[in-house]
Amino acid sequence: MVEKIGRKLSLMFCSLPFVFGFTIIIAAQNVWMLYIGRALTGLASGVTSLVVPLYISEMAHERVRGTLGSCVQLMVVLGIMGVYLAGLFLDWRWLAICSSIPPTLLMVCMCFMPETPRFLLSQGKRREAEEALRFLRGPDAAVEWECARIEDACDDQGSSFQMSDLKDPGVYKPLIIGVMLMVFQQMTGINAIMFYAETIFEQAHFKESDLASVIVGTIQVVFTAVAALIMDKAGRKILLIISGVAMAISTTAFGVYFYLTPPKPSMTLQSGLLLDVQTSAAPEPHLDLAWLALVSMAVFITGFAIGWGPIPWLVMSEIFPAKVRGVASAACVLTNWSMAFIITKNFQDMMGLLTSAGTFWLFASMCALNVAFTIAFIPETKGKTLEQIEDTFRGTAGP
CATH class of the missing domain: 1.10.286 (GTP Cyclohydrolase I; Chain A, domain 1)
Incomplete structure (x- = not known):
């Protein structure tokens, strides 16, 4: 779509499945209508995940491209926090009604924006x-x-793009980096942790788990905004490293918390599946360690928000040559959402197989790996034009 009809029309057209999907959800009389509505809104989410960063990177001046590109993730976490907050007061039909308003505004407002x-x-x-x-x-x-x-x-x-272009280091190098950024972003466990935030807090013995989710969303918004403000000053690479280290430490601490605090025998996940955790080997806690769970979650969300949340999407929109930008960005988005599906779908099984502590320690090891990957392979794109970034991968960059 982005190569055939352009970035602007692609954004306008993706508003339609959003609106139709939420309309079907609002009118749902059975579970299949909910499935169809979610499929349509999911389709639109996939399109916007690609087109929005692409549109912003191609229209923004290099001095502010990092800030504007980070605003993509900022808007995403604002939406998450808004739904968490609205969920305290509204049922799902009214949530769908509220959610249909932004894509409607998008379709109207894009009429006044240039390609x-x-x-x-x-x-x-x-x-x-x-x-x-x-x-x-x-x-x-x-x-x-x-x-x-x-x-x-x-x-x-x-x-136009040809398969032979994959032999060009200016194409395959950024493509590998873009895909691996998306793999590592999801392997931190962010979507599993966000989707099951209430369950995690319930297991950590927080009585107001729905309110805790709102707090998580608020932290994400605040620090994503901070990242947007400092992105073009600090640079992408250093923020990725700081972010990865913070998440590695916090997920390790979360694992320690669950190891020292066996879950209640009756604890179940939201889907109704019994959380089969081997607790016989875990020692009985001598202290109330609920604070450790709260601090670990706060540090993890803060770390993700300042680096591995916004930057993979930003870098994806910066590093590809113009003629492969649509195809390569699509590969990255497909990788991201495929990994999100795999991690989220298997999170319950991982908690049962590896125990809660083992699952978070696995996420910690992935965070450590993404720090090593960042140091070794991620180039700094701060302050460079898109054409200068292309020259860097081809080895033809000037001084």
């Missing part, structure tokens, strides 16, 4: 690209110079 200059130039529409840049940069900006720079990059690359 990205890079897509317009790839289609040979120089005049429209200059108009888009004047809209984005201001009437006095040197849009002709920027257009010429983008055109030169497009001319060097050729017209």
Whole structure:
């Protein structure tokens, strides 16, 4: 879609399954209507996961691209917190009604936004690209110079993606990095922890587990906003390293908490499956360690929010050459949501097989691995144009 009809129209069209999906959920009379509604909204979520970072990276100036790109994740966590908060007061039908409003606004507001200059130039529409840049940069900006720079990059690359392009280090290197970023993001266990936050807090003996989920959402919003503010100053790589270290420490501590605090025998997960945890070997706790669970969760969410939450999506939108940007971004998004499905679907089984402590220690080892991967392979993209980043992977970057 993004290569055929453009970034703008793709965003407008993805609003339709969002609206239709929530309408079906609102009108649901049986579980199959709920399934259909969720399938449609899930389809739209997948499209927006790709198109929104792409649109932002192609229209943003390099000085603010990190901040604007981080706002993608900021809006996501605002939505999560909003639903947690609304869930305290509204039933699911009213939640669906509220959730149908943002995609409706998206479809209307995108009518007034331009297509990205890079897509317009790839289609040979120089005049429209200059108009888009004047809209984005201001009437006095040197849009002709920027257009010429983008055109030169497009001319060097050729017209469209071919399988033979995978031999080009400027294509396969960023593709491997983008895919691995998405794998490691999900292997931290973030989606499993967020989806089962209430269950985790119940198992940690917090009586107000639904309120605890709102607190988790609030922490995520605050520190994702902090990440957005410092992204173009601190840089991507250092924030990924700090984030990975914080998550490794917190998941290790969470594992220690569950090892020292056996769950109640009657504790079940939300799906009704009995949590089969081997507790006979765990020692009886001598202290109330509920504070350790709370601190561990807070540190984990804080760490994820400042690095591994927003940055993989930001880097994905920055590192690919223009002619493979749609295909390569699609591969990254597919990897991300596939891993999210696998981890979330198997989280209950992991808790039973490895015990609660073992599951969190597994997540901790993955966080340690992503720190090593970041140090070894992730380039710094702060302050560089998209064309300069492409040259870095090809080994033709200037001083």
